[in-house]
């Protein structure tokens with residue numbers, strides 16, 4: 001069958017590599033893709049939010065399966081667009097509808113959902129311009145660190161963690177009154193700060209049942225020792241050693257099952273990935289956030305550990321047949337290290353020639369922000385440039401290989417964290 005994958009990051013390169021390897025894949029198209037996805041299919045210049053053009057492309061190329069990588073088309077309703085069209089509704093699509101995508105698209109919606117279905121999460125309240133004064137008073141009565149979250153999508157920048165109340169109040173006003181994060185912050189969730197270790201659990205839901213995928217831990221800060229600004233993610237490891245059987249059993253019974261049942265009770269037929277960001281608080285899980293898609297760079301360690309045919313899994317997700325599937329997991333550990341452009345997540349330069357990718361034989365080099373230029377030159381085209389994934393018998397061995405190869409690849413403003421997985425690298 002012909003398949004269309006939407007997106008252009010390391011996550012999508014990992015999806016492209018896995019789907020192209022399936023016996024069911026005749027031709028894979030990636031819109032818009034990057035220099036790495038070219039090895040697995042054809043890149044097409046479609047904008048990910050131009051549903052009309054995407055629909056026309058699907059008809060012209062006889063696409064049977066669409067896999068949506070990023071959240072934006074989902075929050076904007078790409079599934080609804082396909083389902084409402086007589087010509088497109090037969091096409092299998094992986095990703096929730098607009099209501100299901102509110103899990104990520106509205107922090108207030110997802111907090112209400114968690115409260116309603118008794119899913120453990122931080123205490124919170126939501127404020128807008130109508131009750132800003134109450135929001136300021138709410139901060140005054142909080143104990144300790146304050147977490148402010150823009151309700152809507154803010155490209156990963158909408159969360160502020162603030163130690164002193166006066167600053168928190170100033171920031172709340174800036175978010176609501178001055179729209180610091182655009183319309184995304186016209187509504188703000190204020191929540192208590194959770195102290196613990198973060199990890200992520202990934203679930204595939206077909207609207208009826210679910211499958212658990214490998215867990216992963218992402219390293220979000222730009223600097224070594226988890227310091228400095230938040231980024232999209234500087235590296236990841238899978239599995240997460242402290243997410244042992246008993247912890248994951250709690251995650252499943254206290255969080256995954258009530259989430260799936262809650263979605264059904266809301267009348268949402270959720271067909272896609274649920275990325276659950278968790279805090280492990282002394283052995284007990286609490287939800288920090290939901291995302292309606294896979295993580296990046298978590299995908300670059302999760303998918304290489306899935307041995308089952310990914311196209312079969314995607315089709316079963318879209319068609320409600322996940323109960324017939326088995327998700328086979330490679331017992332080996334996977335690590336990935338992101339090579340980024342110096343300056344990221346602030347300003348950085350693009351267009352730097354990348355050398356040495358072909359010399360890497362013992363890692364998978366996923367392209368995150370790259371572009372192929374006329375004379376076959378591959379150049380950087382984003383803040384996050386390449387993700388170097390390695391598989392080995394344990395995390396320490398995999399990290400050694402990823403680190404060695406991260407050092408080998410060259411481009412002029414390259415930066416990477418040398419301490420990814422430090423807690424597990426003793």
Ligand code: AMP
Pocket residue numbers: 122147156159161191192193194195198220277288289
């Ligand atoms: P989010 O956009 O919700 O993933 O938040 C970004 C990051 O902020 C998370 O990955 C956490 O590191 C941190 N964070 C969010 N909410 C909380 C919370 N209630 N307590 C502690 N850290 C949080």
Ligand code: GLY
Pocket residue numbers: 218232233291294295296297298
């Ligand atoms: N790595 C975090 C995310 O994809 O949201």
